[in-house]
Amino acid sequence: MKQALADDRAGLNRAVAAGEVDGVARSLKGISSRFDEIWSKSSAMNLLDREHLAIVLASGRNMITSINQWVSSTDIDAIRSEVEKLNPVLDDVDTLLDHTIRATASGTQEGS
Secondary structure, three states: OHHHHHHHHHHHHHHHHHOOHHHHHHHHHHHHHHHHHHHHOHHHOOHHHHHHHHHHHHHHHHHHHHHHHHHHHOOHHHHHHHHHHHHHHHHHHHHHHHHHHHHHHHHHHHHO
16 A cells, blocks of 8 residues: 555656646545445544544545635646645555554564
8 A cells, every 4th residue: 555655646646747737636536435445444543643644644635625726727737736735645554554553563573
């Protein structure tokens, strides 16, 4: 999931840089799907990280909705501005996934 989200994010940033509104729309759909996948597996997280993830995903979904409105109007400058606001949210998701991966790996090693 972490790699798939990184791939979608890279695609989004490439599409924004190239001014490809259709590519932005495709990437946003991919990111939204990754958010669904990540949330469906969030029960593996500790409670604090899971609550933080819920907040971050909700913020990300709101931003995606906002960006999609700009996609509909094909205003690439507004899209670029909104994507810049989305990137820190995606950084937070990535950090939480890293934390969970490390916690799961250390838990597995301890249980061996």
